[in-house]
Amino acid sequence: MNVRLYVWQRATAAIMAPLVLIHIAVIFYATRHGVSAADILARTRGSIAWASFYGLFVLAVSIHASIGVRNVLTEWSPLSERHAGACAIIFGLLLALLGMRGVAAVVLP
Amino acid sequence: MNADLSVSLWRGAQDGHYETYRVPQRQSQTVLDVVTFVQRHIDPTLSYRFACRVGVCGSCAMTVNGKPRWTCRTHVAKVAAGGRLEIGPLENLPVIKDLATDMQSFFEKWQQAKGVFAPTKTRHEDIAQIRPDTPARMTADAAIECINCGVCYAACDTVRWNSEYLGPAALTRAWTLVNDERDGGNRARLQAIAGSGGCHACHSHQSCQELCPQALNPTAAIAGLKRRTAAAYLKGEITA
Numbered sequence: 489m490n491v492r493l494y495v496w497q498r499a500t501a502a503i504m505a506p507l508v509l510i511h512i513a514v515i516f517y518a519t520r521h522g523v524s525a526a527d528i529l530a531r532t533r534g535s536i537a538w539a540s541f542y543g544l545f546v547l548a549v550s551i552h553a554s555i556g557v558r559n560v561l562t563e564w565s566p567l568s569e570r571h572a573g574a575c576a577i578i579f580g581l582l583l584a585l586l587g588m589r590g591v592a593a594v595v596l597p
Numbered sequence: 598m599n600a601d602l603s604v605s606l607w608r609g610a611q612d613g614h615y616e617t618y619r620v621p622q623r624q625s626q627t628v629l630d631v632v633t634f635v636q637r638h639i640d641p642t643l644s645y646r647f648a649c650r651v652g653v654c655g656s657c658a659m660t661v662n663g664k665p666r667w668t669c670r671t672h673v674a675k676v677a678a679g680g681r682l683e684i685g686p687l688e689n690l691p692v693i694k695d696l697a698t699d700m701q702s703f704f705e706k707w708q709q710a711k712g713v714f715a716p717t718k719t720r721h722e723d724i725a726q727i728r729p730d731t732p733a734r735m736t737a738d739a740a741i742e743c744i745n746c747g748v749c750y751a752a753c754d755t756v757r758w759n760s761e762y763l764g765p766a767a768l769t770r771a772w773t774l775v776n777d778e779r780d781g782g783n784r785a786r787l788q789a790i791a792g793s794g795g796c797h798a799c800h801s802h803q804s805c806q807e808l809c810p811q812a813l814n815p816t817a818a819i820a821g822l823k824r825r826t827a828a829a830y831l832k833g834e835i836t837a
Binding site for chain 1 (some may be wrong): 755758792793797798823826830831835837
């Protein structure tokens with residue numbers, strides 16, 4: 489890992505730390521208060537705040553995890569750094585696509 | 598103290614094997630004493646490296662019962678469980694013969710990490726006045742006692758996985774110079790250790806810190822380098 493990837497991974501970790509706590513708090517709130525799926529969708533659909541929150545979350549996760557996967561591949565597989573980087577980019581794009589699809593499902597009206 | 602030790606020593610080069618010898622156990626016996634006994638009394642063709650025998654020169658490091666150690670200051674009584682010793686060459690370095698490794702790559706990485714002092718004054722100027730109690734000098738002093746034994750390098754998982762990784766010793770040397778206010782080579786040094794084999798490859802497993810015979814903390818030095826290179830990168834002083 490070079491200094492550029494290090495900075496990106498630490499920066500995305502710093503973004504994710506509060507988002508994870510809020511996400512867990514939301515899960516606890518929803519389960520403890522018996523909020524139904526319909527109630528949740530009623531609050532999230534059309535909400536720019538929830539779209540921004542989970543959109544940012546998905547982007548941070550995609551960047552952070554793909555850098556980590558790149559490290560694992562370069563150290564533990566016979567792939568060259570270049571090929572490991574290409575695999576990591578594909579993995580990150582897949583995570584972003586799947587994550588954004590999930591966000592779209594709950595925030596688009 | 599009368600029972601013999603069962604001592605397995607690595608014989609041959611990279612594709613060698615362990616051979617077992619019986620060595621008399623003595624009081625206050627070091628692992629280096631055991632190796633020397635075999636060489637002087639059983640098999641004079643045994644190759645190993647040592648010089649000072651008192652923990653100064655850093656020549657005699659070997660793998661002792663699975664862990665890299667300086668053999669001249671490692672007492673048999675401390676490491677020989679059940680009277681058995683397995684002594685091999687340092688890991689992560691090519692074996693030349695028996696217990697002697699080729700340390701060329703280890704020292705080349707010191708050079709790659711810009712471990713050479715870059716003076717900012719000439720001999721014609723006054724000697725720099727350095728206060729020993731400044732935080733930077735105290736940080737430099739903490740890591741300056743490295744004896745280049747290679748124990749941290751042999752203990753490092755990241756070196757095992759990534760042959761390009763500069764390793765704990767070279768990076769600790771770089772950290773010493775980064776904190777030396779007389780040195781003028783920091784930009785080039787930070788650039789040299791910011792690449793894929795540099796300080797950011799460290800996983801902070803801390804084997805180097807645990808096994809360093811001088812009780813240094815290379816992991817902390819590398820963490821300091823990570824912060825310093827990240828700051829230099831964000832300021833545009835170095836590139837990725």
